[in-house]
Amino acid sequence: MPRPIILGVVGDSAAGKTTMTRGLVRILGEEQVTAVSTDDYHRYDRRQRAEHGITPLHPDCNYVDIMSQHLGHLRRGEPILKPVYVHSDGTFGAPVYVDPKPFTIVEGLLGYHSEALLDVYDVRVYLAPPEDLRRRWKVKRDTSRRGYTTDQVLKELDRREPDSAQFIRPQERYADVVVSFREGSGGDPQALDAELLLRDTLPHPDLSAVSGGEGRGVAVTERESELLVAIAGDIEHEQAAEIEEAIWEKLHFASHLRSDRLGQFIVGTDLQRSASLALVQLLILYHLVTAKAAIALGGAGPRTDAEDAAGASMDAAGAAGDRTAAQGVAEPTAATAPAPV
Amino acid sequence: MNPRPVILGVVGDSAAGKTTITRGLVRVLGEENVAHICTDDYHRYDRKQRAELGITPLNPACNHLDMIAQHVAHLRAGEAILKPVYRHQDGTFGPAIYVRPERFTLIEGLLGYHLPEMREVYDVRVYLNPPEELRRRWKVQRDCSRRGYTTDQVLAELDRREPDSEEFIRPQRRHADILVSFTPPEGAEPDPTHLDAELILRDGLPHPDLTAFVQSLDDGLQLQERAGESVLLIPGRIDPDHAAEIEEAIWARMHFATHLRARRLGEFTIGTELQRSESLALVQLMILYQLVTAKAAIALGSNGFRAMEPVAQAAPAAGAPGR
Numbered sequence: 001m002p003r004p005i006i007l008g009v010v011g012d013s014a015a016g017k018t019t020m021t022r023g024l025v026r027i028l029g030e031e032q033v034t035a036v037s038t039d040d041y042h043r044y045d046r047r048q049r050a051e052h053g054i055t056p057l058h059p060d061c062n063y064v065d066i067m068s069q070h071l072g073h074l075r076r077g078e079p080i081l082k083p084v085y086v087h088s089d090g091t092f093g094a095p096v097y098v099d100p101k102p103f104t105i106v107e108g109l110l111g112y113h114s115e116a117l118l119d120v121y122d123v124r125v126y127l128a129p130p131e132d133l134r135r136r137w138k139v140k141r142d143t144s145r146r147g148y149t150t151d152q153v154l155k156e157l158d159r160r161e162p163d164s165a166q167f168i169r170p171q172e173r174y175a176d177v178v179v180s181f182r183e184g185s186g187g188d189p190q191a192l193d194a195e196l197l198l199r200d201t202l203p204h205p206d207l208s209a210v211s212g213g214e215g216r217g218v219a220v221t222e223r224e225s226e227l228l229v230a231i232a233g234d235i236e237h238e239q240a241a242e243i244e245e246a247i248w249e250k251l252h253f254a255s256h257l258r259s260d261r262l263g264q265f266i267v268g269t270d271l272q273r274s275a276s277l278a279l280v281q282l283l284i285l286y287h288l289v290t291a292k293a294a295i296a297l298g299g300a301g302p303r304t305d306a307e308d309a310a311g312a313s314m315d316a317a318g319a320a321g322d323r324t325a326a327q328g329v330a331e332p333t334a335a336t337a338p339a340p341v
Numbered sequence: 342m343n344p345r346p347v348i349l350g351v352v353g354d355s356a357a358g359k360t361t362i363t364r365g366l367v368r369v370l371g372e373e374n375v376a377h378i379c380t381d382d383y384h385r386y387d388r389k390q391r392a393e394l395g396i397t398p399l400n401p402a403c404n405h406l407d408m409i410a411q412h413v414a415h416l417r418a419g420e421a422i423l424k425p426v427y428r429h430q431d432g433t434f435g436p437a438i439y440v441r442p443e444r445f446t447l448i449e450g451l452l453g454y455h456l457p458e459m460r461e462v463y464d465v466r467v468y469l470n471p472p473e474e475l476r477r478r479w480k481v482q483r484d485c486s487r488r489g490y491t492t493d494q495v496l497a498e499l500d501r502r503e504p505d506s507e508e509f510i511r512p513q514r515r516h517a518d519i520l521v522s523f524t525p526p527e528g529a530e531p532d533p534t535h536l537d538a539e540l541i542l543r544d545g546l547p548h549p550d551l552t553a554f555v556q557s558l559d560d561g562l563q564l565q566e567r568a569g570e571s572v573l574l575i576p577g578r579i580d581p582d583h584a585a586e587i588e589e590a591i592w593a594r595m596h597f598a599t600h601l602r603a604r605r606l607g608e609f610t611i612g613t614e615l616q617r618s619e620s621l622a623l624v625q626l627m628i629l630y631q632l633v634t635a636k637a638a639i640a641l642g643s644n645g646f647r648a649m650e651p652v653a654q655a656a657p658a659a660g661a662p663g664r
Contacts, residue, residue: 066423079407095423095437097385
């Protein structure tokens with residue numbers, strides 16, 4: 001079996017990580033995906049955190065070294081004994097044996113905190129909703145599903161803010177894709193605008209053919225070493241379908257994955273659908289399946305900013321140098337550009 | 342960077358005396374210098390599941406052996422691990438705990454030498470091989486007093502486990518550098534403080550030369566050379582003064598580790614009583630010798646006596662006595 005593809009989905013608490021990954025898992029198939037939450041790597045349980053006055057956002061509150069050790073094993077196709085953090089009561093359970101599947105999706109707070117961690121991913125996504133929207137999402141989730149009161153959640157958000165600023169948000173700079181869902185004019189959760197920052201650390205699909213023009217729902221702006229893609233929440237159904245079609249066409253070797261289940265999310269117990277969410281997920285899916293194809297063909301992976309981090313020795317210092325050196329590279333090289341784009 | 346930890350394996354069947362042997366070593370090396378891993382923590386099934394599946398913990402399929410190999414390799418490389426925890430009191434698993442590599446790592450358990458990739462990891466491999474009837478007596482004693490079983494339960498369990506002992510545990514003897522058998526002297530009532538110790542010292546490691554101490558007395562040290570190994574017999578009735586002389590000679594070869602000297606080897610407990618055995622002390626010292634010479638060799642830049650890479654330096658480092 002070729003080595004698994006590793007996707008990182010990093011962002012602050014309630015930034016939408018689970019919503020984003022759930023759709024991807026559904027499309028790829030549960031049996032194809034190893035889902036790892038870095039919350040499992042907390043050093044302290046809820047009671048200990050309260051005693052120590054430490055938030056889970058602090059690197060000292062997490063076994064960051066073990067995270068990269070374990071993800072390195074999964075990337076090499078080796079199993080791990082994964083720790084288990086139980087959110088419902090804030091304690092740890094018995095570790096579980098995890099066999100690597102074709103895709104590993106790593107979701108969590110500090111996924112890009114160390115050099116050793118950064119080297120593990122084929123695709124790095126960071127979720128950066130505006131703070132007021134994230135606060136609202138967190139209140140909604142933690143009061144409905146984790147048994148807190150609104151006041152408790154708001155206080156906790158304030159208590160965490162210094163760590164968010166110091167440890168979480170700086171990770172944005174390491175992402176290949178930065179996703180910001182924002183409220184559109186209507187304020188409808190099914191019609192959030194999506195703003196995507198596509199960095200040239202990965203070869204992205206060319207969206208110029210489907211964007212632009214009067215009244216179009218997608219706007220692409222080129223900037224130095226990155227593309228800014230704005231997807232309107234109220235994008236016309238036909239146009240969204242057209243773009244999806246164009247991306248699926250580039251994924252012709254993965255047509256068995258085609259499904260209309262992208263973009264689904266849950267409000268309370270209601271299943272809803274968002275066209276902008278579907279497009280964002282499809283773009284990430286594009287990177288996963290092209291990375292998979294590239295590796296199946298014997299390549300190292302899609303990244304343009306690392307020679308090959310797959311080796312057993314993850315030389316943190318060396319990889320850091322590579323990354324710095326590659327920041328200015330504007331175009332993917334032939335060796336790393338996978339399928340016909 | 343610190344030199345990599347020295348890895349000791351102590352393998353043997355249930356109640357073969359693993360904890361007794363290692364406890365003295367840990368005491369001498371210092372708790373803070375030893376990372377202690379019990380491979381029971383890597384059971385795949387808890388007690389209830391094992392009963393349902395009809396599988397014994399001696400069966401490789403009942404253990405995450407691949408994870409033992411993975412974790413020990415990390416410790417050997419000087420990296421921390423998150424170790425699973427099996428609780429003998431109730432037969433369930435607890436949360437994983439973070440284990441840092443210390444100067445010495447001690448792996449104790451049933452199947453430590455089962456996989457080739459596990460065997461490569463050790464600097465010193467000890468296997469405990471008491472006669473079966475003595476081991477059965479030890480197991481009944483321990484499991485009734487400390488694990489809450491009845492004598493009948495323990496005996497029935499021993500019988501149930503015998504096929505797996507035969508198939509999976511005892512064959513590991515061939516991989517040991519030091520094979521230890523404590524046996525009651527012939528004809529005598531078994532006195533736990535005066536058990537004979539038979540050591541098979543395999544040529545894979547350079548053992549200290551004790552020929553000067555061999556005596557043709559009933560209670561004297563005996564040494565027998567065989568192909569690829571030598572057999573050292575330490576009588577349980579050895580004269581304490583003679584034992585002290587031998588200990589002295591072994592310590593003299595470890596002059597670089599004199600800070601470890603302590604008269605605490607050979608201690609063990611029966612119930613809550615602390616006892617002492619001269620033969621146990623000598624066995625522990627022979628193992629300790631291997632640990633500190635391996636440590637010295639690594640500190641001097643060698644990869645230890647048993648290199649993980651086939652191309653590593655074959656010659657023992659300076660300061661390590663040959664046979």
